[in-house]
Amino acid sequence: MPGGSGNAVTSAGLGQGSSALVEALVAQGELTDPASPRGRLLNAAALLFVEKGFARTTVRDIAAEVGILSGSIFHHFRSKEAILCQVMREVTIFARARMEAAVAQERTPRGRLRACILCELEAIHGRAVPGFTILVSEWRSLSPESQRQVLQLRERYERLWRDVLAEAGRMDDPALARRLLQGSLAHSYHWFRPKKQGLSLDELAGQVLSLYCR
């Protein structure tokens, strides 16, 4: 079932544009095919890590989610931490590709900054990038070696942010602006509820933009 409709990410609610992006990245060997056993494990683990946290998620939980026994997981991954590491790697790669695409469509500095903000908000709140919040919440659950790996992949993502902020931001230091912004956006995970109040994701992005845009 290559590129099949059983794709876990698609079924989680991605737009058609994004699932095409996933397929392209899978073809390039940058992402694991979400339809493969390994890919289904990664998706299940990502959702569980978001829901319960890494420490409180057992390998038995993950196995049960895809319908196999706990021991069988170690046919696909060396350790539980290796699952977390791979989830973070793929999340980083996908979020970066998605944001690069969004930025490329904009014609003004302000538009590009707004695209970045909305992109990250969607990654946090929507199902656009399942597991994105883990990058912050479970960072310390990674071994130093794994942290190094993910950090290396993350650099390109952060560079894009800094470039956009240097062009459109009102603060002198783009790196500082990015850090303050990242905190605000990441924290919104803990209070923002897309439908339960007047504020929409788009409006939230606008409010944040008005703070940081010149």
Place this chain on the structure above:
Amino acid sequence: MPGGSGNAVTSAGLGQGSSALVEALVAQGELTDPASPRGRLLNAAALLFVEKGFARTTVRDIAAEVGILSGSIFHHFRSKEAILCQVMREVTIFARARMEAAVAQERTPRGRLRACILCELEAIHGRAVPGFTILVSEWRSLSPESQRQVLQLRERYERLWRDVLAEAGRMDDPALARRLLQGSLAHSYHWFRPKKQGLSLDELAGQVLSLYCR
């Protein structure tokens, strides 16, 4: 040794003004005496929770830190989670008292907002309020009932923030401003290093203030 110099908070690096504040709160029965066995356990637990996280800290770790055996902990607390809950309660109470004192000393709206920002930054980075970051990082480790308790104590702290922001902030919605601000400040724990770069806590507070102050 009542009010003694063996005070764990004092020895952790508090200024003299704050240790007097601690003593006053202890006298009112709002905080546990840091010199008591129970208080020493709370302090040790708070530092370990900050350092390693709640799930990765064992009751044996905490016991070893104060020089007793693991079982003896349960003479003082019903469960490991009860320790976390009490740490959060006392941290909340102390942080609120500290910020109220700081705000009361200011004469302008801008000064009060600046005081709040600096107060929370000191709680996060200095040793002013040991365990303050746990309130965010380990929130999900609390049972719903414990969350309710801490949330109730936290309300007064957040109300002060909103009042100050309503007076001095440049955003329409003080509650939204507080949430964006809280994210930025909390996240600074992961990147800001007080002495290893040019930016000081004071300067950071100034940068943040310039974003949110009218």
Place this chain on the structure above:
DNA sequence: TTGATAACCAAGCGCTTGCTTGGTAGCGTT
């Protein structure tokens, strides 16, 4: 001297955890 109480020890129970081992079913290739 006695008794009450707080603080702690020594030992270990019952359970969960990540992970290992040895084996097997199904499938495509030759």
Place this chain on the structure above:
DNA sequence: AACGCTACCAAGCAAGCGCTTGGTTATCAA
């Protein structure tokens, strides 16, 4: 038909976990 490979099962091990139990010591008031 034989092989090799992927994906999985069945069973369980060793370690670590939170917590319990029964008993001991020190302190201090009556």
